[in-house]
Amino acid sequence: MITYIQILISSPEFLAQLIINGLLVGAIFALIAYGLALIWGVMDIINFAQGEMVIFGGYLTYTLFYQFGIHPILTIPIVAIALYIFGLLIYKSVINRLLGEKDIFITILATFGLAILMQQLMQAIFGPDVVTANPELGMLFLFDGQLIISNVQLVSFFIAVFVGVAMFILMKYSRMGQAIRATAQNPRASRILGINIEKVYANTFAINAALCGIGGSLVVMVWTIHPFIGLVYTFRSFMIVILAGLGNFLGIIFAGMGISSLENVTGFIIGAEFQAAVIFCLLVIILVTRSIRARKRREYIQ
Amino acid sequence: MFKKILSAAVTMLALSGLMLSPMAMADTIKLGAAVSLSGKYSTAGNHTQKGYDLGLKYVNSLGGVVVDGKSYNLEVIYYDDESTPARGASLAERLILRDKVNFMLGPYSSGLTKAIAPVTEEHGVPMVEANGASRSLFNQGYKYMFAVLSTSEQYLQEAVNQIAIKAGKPASEITVALAIENDPFSQDIRAGVLDDVKRHGMKVVIDDKLPRDLSDMTSTLVKVKALKPDLLVVSGHSKGAALSVRQMNDLGASVNMLAMTHCESAKLHDTEKFGTLPNHALCAAQWSPSVSSTGAVFGSAMNYSKIFEDTYGYVPPYQAAESTAAVIVMADAITRANSVDKDAVRDALAATDLSTFYGQIKFSEAGNNIAKPMILRQLIDGKYYVVAPANVAEAELVYPRP
Numbered sequence: 001m002i003t004y005i006q007i008l009i010s011s012p013e014f015l016a017q018l019i020i021n022g023l024l025v026g027a028i029f030a031l032i033a034y035g036l037a038l039i040w041g042v043m044d045i046i047n048f049a050q051g052e053m054v055i056f057g058g059y060l061t062y063t064l065f066y067q068f069g070i071h072p073i074l075t076i077p078i079v080a081i082a083l084y085i086f087g088l089l090i091y092k093s094v095i096n097r098l099l100g101e102k103d104i105f106i107t108i109l110a111t112f113g114l115a116i117l118m119q120q121l122m123q124a125i126f127g128p129d130v131v132t133a134n135p136e137l138g139m140l141f142l143f144d145g146q147l148i149i150s151n152v153q154l155v156s157f158f159i160a161v162f163v164g165v166a167m168f169i170l171m172k173y174s175r176m177g178q179a180i181r182a183t184a185q186n187p188r189a190s191r192i193l194g195i196n197i198e199k200v201y202a203n204t205f206a207i208n209a210a211l212c213g214i215g216g217s218l219v220v221m222v223w224t225i226h227p228f229i230g231l232v233y234t235f236r237s238f239m240i241v242i243l244a245g246l247g248n249f250l251g252i253i254f255a256g257m258g259i260s261s262l263e264n265v266t267g268f269i270i271g272a273e274f275q276a277a278v279i280f281c282l283l284v285i286i287l288v289t290r291s292i293r294a295r296k297r298r299e300y301i302q
Numbered sequence: 303m304f305k306k307i308l309s310a311a312v313t314m315l316a317l318s319g320l321m322l323s324p325m326a327m328a329d330t331i332k333l334g335a336a337v338s339l340s341g342k343y344s345t346a347g348n349h350t351q352k353g354y355d356l357g358l359k360y361v362n363s364l365g366g367v368v369v370d371g372k373s374y375n376l377e378v379i380y381y382d383d384e385s386t387p388a389r390g391a392s393l394a395e396r397l398i399l400r401d402k403v404n405f406m407l408g409p410y411s412s413g414l415t416k417a418i419a420p421v422t423e424e425h426g427v428p429m430v431e432a433n434g435a436s437r438s439l440f441n442q443g444y445k446y447m448f449a450v451l452s453t454s455e456q457y458l459q460e461a462v463n464q465i466a467i468k469a470g471k472p473a474s475e476i477t478v479a480l481a482i483e484n485d486p487f488s489q490d491i492r493a494g495v496l497d498d499v500k501r502h503g504m505k506v507v508i509d510d511k512l513p514r515d516l517s518d519m520t521s522t523l524v525k526v527k528a529l530k531p532d533l534l535v536v537s538g539h540s541k542g543a544a545l546s547v548r549q550m551n552d553l554g555a556s557v558n559m560l561a562m563t564h565c566e567s568a569k570l571h572d573t574e575k576f577g578t579l580p581n582h583a584l585c586a587a588q589w590s591p592s593v594s595s596t597g598a599v600f601g602s603a604m605n606y607s608k609i610f611e612d613t614y615g616y617v618p619p620y621q622a623a624e625s626t627a628a629v630i631v632m633a634d635a636i637t638r639a640n641s642v643d644k645d646a647v648r649d650a651l652a653a654t655d656l657s658t659f660y661g662q663i664k665f666s667e668a669g670n671n672i673a674k675p676m677i678l679r680q681l682i683d684g685k686y687y688v689v690a691p692a693n694v695a696e697a698e699l700v701y702p703r704p
Contacts, residue, residue: 222552224548227342272522
């Protein structure tokens with residue numbers, strides 16, 4: 001462990017490599033987490049099938065790439081549209097029955113069931129193999145090759161940022177975005193003001209699915225996927241949202257990138273088997289301090 | 303009215319079943335197998351089933367097994383264990399108690415074998431298994447379980463021996479990095495590698511345990527890049543193999559020798575998907591079509607490979623070959639026991655010393671095969687070449703990785 005710390009101090013390029021890598025791929029996680037936060041905030045639903053939708057998007061990119069010869073990056077809009085429609089279907093069949101459900105376990109159970117169903121279906125359709133769609137974009141050598149950034153990570157970072165910014169603008173200025181935000185604030189008042197809540201909910205969920213699909217396309221380009229790896233992405237986005245708080249757009253971006261960088265550095269220093277443990281410990285500490293702070297504030301107000 | 307017809311039909315069916323079954327029993331010996339035909343092991347589970355089927359077909363076509371001067375055909379009853387151990391155990395129970403199989407063939411993977419072995423043991427049903435390599439299977443004192451394959455701690459030991467030969471420097475200066483998944487099977491591999499590393503006096507510079515839900519290896523591979531070990535050993539099922547070759551390239555981490563498991567199941571040889579990224583990786587294998595072993599049923603390993611390819615349309619992975627070998631061993635033991643009595647066949651299995659296309663098979667007291675070595679194959683442009691051990695090698699090991 002000490003030798004690893006010494007390496008990071010004596011050759012900072014490795015530290016830079018770990019952090020930059022984390023920042024780049026963190027943007028992908030932030031995108032997925034943003035979708036989760038969106039439906040959590042608007043519909044009060046925690047979607048445990050988030051990761052499976054990501055993997056589904058990844059498989060679509062993979063299939064379009066190998067069966068139809070479409071470049072992985074160009075598949076992203078197709079996947080986004082496909083997942084948008086898929087999201088609408090899921091909303092109509094499952095999610096709209098969960099709205100207004102006071103017991104949070106019902107929504108968790110339902111979406112968890114959906115996750116298992118999707119895993120098995122993907123396994124049946126795409127097979128159990130580990131797949132990757134390498135767009136072979138080459139590498140970027142910085143500082144005489146001391147720092148190597150793979151272009152696919154760089155490109156996926158920019159795509160994630162682009163989609164994120166586009167979402168931000170849409171939510172702020174478009175009619176649907178405003179309706180979504182209004183519904184999040186107060187569904188009843190929005191309905192009185194003539195907003196079609198049902199449509200807003202369906203759209204919100206479909207947008208989330210599309211974001212997951214885009215995330216999945218990036219995941220299959222950067223890493224590998226198989227039908228049973230979705231939970232990793234669900235938990236990661238869940239953690240990011242918990243850390244950042246609902247409705248905190250910038251917070252989600254920083255949390256997404258920060259967690260990934262931190263994970264890389266801790267994995268380097270104390271070993272890959274502990275990196276998840278460290279992140280979860282951090283989560284516990286943050287939640288505890290936050291609740292202590294909240295308690296103090298309440299006492300003060302009283 | 304309808305009810306009457308129905309009950310008549312049921313009675314007739316039952317009667318015909320009663321009449322037919324003793325006749326069917328008369329000339330077949332029933333084997334049972336729970337195999338993963340769905341779930342995460344379904345690819346390998348299918349290889350296993352095809353291996354069993356091909357073995358049966360050839361054993362039967364050569365006259366089946368002869369007991370007391372009467373020849374019997376072998377037949378297998380399959381169930382899908384859905385890749386879940388609990389399901390495997392209950393299916394084993396069902397095969398033994400309801401289907402009344404005479405003997406068992408193993409499932410796919412160490413985990414499933416671990417779940418099924420206590421059941422076969424309890425009922426005293428001999429089981430020949432071909433796909434459970436974990437060391438922990440062979441220290442339970444099982445009496446009725448026999449495994450035709452090499453145990454997991456041997457998987458990558460040959461790679462350690464090879465780096466000792468090839469590195470061109472004293473063993474104490476050779477550095478080894480391990481990135482091995484945190485599950486019992488992979489940790490067996492790690493224990494075997496560490497034993498040999500210690501024996502040679504090499505230095506372990508990285509010893510990472512990869513999480514089960516591995517999705518990113520950046521931190522481990524940056525360490526590899528920083529410390530430049532002579533040998534990197536990766537074992538994390540197919541996802542570990544696929545992810546490591548992808549990310550080593552993306553991070554610019556390279557080593558002189560890269561040794562892995564599960565190259566075949568990760569389809570690293572598929573050049574359309576992985577290109578030249580996995581070139582010159584060393585892959586542990588139980589068997590390869592080019593090994594020099596021969597046996598009675600299929601002749602040479604090459605001949606088996608040809609028959610398999612003609613039947614199923616692809617080159618047999620070792621999972622299929624060892625499954626076929628299990629059938630051959632079972633048939634041989636029944637013939638030698640000259641009986642279908644469970645204990646007689648168990649004793650015959652224990653005394654097995656058989657040459658097969660898969661390799662020599664001779665069981666230790668614990669039931670694992672001690673006569674066949676693991677082999678190491680080097681992957682070059684989508685083709686595997688056996689490079690170690692020396693007596694079966696078909697090509698010179700390319701070192702360092704260019």
